[in-house]
Amino acid sequence: MTATFEAAAARDLAEQEGVPAVLDPAAAEHQVLIERWAERHGVDAARRLAEAEDLADAVAAEITPDNTVDTYAKSWRVWQRFCAASGLPEAEGSRGALVAFVAWMLCEGQQNGKGYAPNSASTHLAAAVVGLRQRGAAVSGDDQAEARAALESLAVKLLQAGERRGRGQAVGADIDGLRAIARACPDTLTGDRDRALVLTGFHYASRSQDPAGLLTGDVTEHPRGLLVDVLTGKTKHSVRTAKIAYADDLEICPVRAWTAYRTRLVAEHGQQWAAPSTPAFVSIDRWGHITGGMVPDSVTRAVKRISARAGVPIAWTGHSLRIGLASVARRAGRDSIAIADQGGWARHSRSMLGYMQREDGWDDNASASLT
Structure with a gap:
């Protein structure tokens, strides 16, 4: 079996696995991976490896705590509101977009128009990056770090301006x-x-x-x-x-x-x-x-x-x-x-x-x- 035939068969396999003809970045990466496996190991092995990937995804979803899933979902909705307000595409996590996201959250990010507390903004930033990567967006560690540095600096500015946001740490039982x-x-x-x-x-x-x-x-x-x-x-x-x-x-x-x-x-x-x-x-x-x-x-x-x-x-x-x-x-x-x-x-x-x-x-x- 030639490499060309293997690749074609792998594309057929990808379609059988539910990968659409017009692919989003994550699905395209998945298809490329299947084609590589098929060229190296044959179509049958590629099919089994693809099934193992599906199982790994299912296990990851099963063991993720419900509150973590809820946090990711909530933060992604915050990211979507930001993108809608700023006219930016949801699927791009560029340096500028992440820094703008941080500034927007501190300024007006809540649904009532008020800014988030820095700790909440930090949580939403981290979870939004996870959501972007899950959807195939390439978010570099350097870009995320710059956004986090901007968040920390802006939080200091809020303190200097006399703003104290957030509930603070809960009182401990005694x-x-x-x-x-x-x-x-x-x-x-x-x-x-x-x-x-x-x-x-x-x-x-x-x-x-x-x-x-x-x-x-x-x-x-x-x-x-x-x-x-x-x-x-x-x-x-x-x-x-x-x-x-x-x-x-x-x-x-x-x-x-x-x-x-x-x-x-x-x-x-x-x-x-x-x-x-x-x-x-x-x-x-x-x-x-x-x-x-x-x-x-x-x-x-x-x-x-x-x-x-x-x-x-x-x-x-x-x-x-x-x-x-x-x-x-x-x-x-x-x-x-x-x-x-x-x-x-x-x-x-x-x-x-x-x-x-x-x-x-x-x-x-x-x-x-x-x-």
């Missing part, structure tokens, strides 16, 4: 707040669930999606406490089994709070809620009816409501429990590696170290005790 919450929870199933949600979530540094993803079978009793299989984390480090020990302070013991909540749930609503496949944390309406499992948004709202009910000075958010574990454990002298393993951070995570710095910044401060 022990006094946990006690106030435990005391404020009513003697109802909802109150028991709230207490268990906050106390267990604090001890394994939960994000809002973590308790929402837990099943009853993911939490098992152990002679020394609980084992919590956290399977909804964003990275390989946060897919873990966290150990939660009994607390000396009975009022805020996460193990006893969990046991009381689950015992009451089964007693009031039936043995079916003890099944391993049921949600660990259920949604309960104002009349005490179970409406299903909690979702990340309902966890975030619950933590905010629970902390406000307890009179916590600054209402907690869905991330407060995660921040709190890192900062409180550091204050108590726990090793950073042990904290990282418990909370599912990489052992030198910048975000974890930033939470710890809230405490270290006082004890290790260069100006402390000089006067």
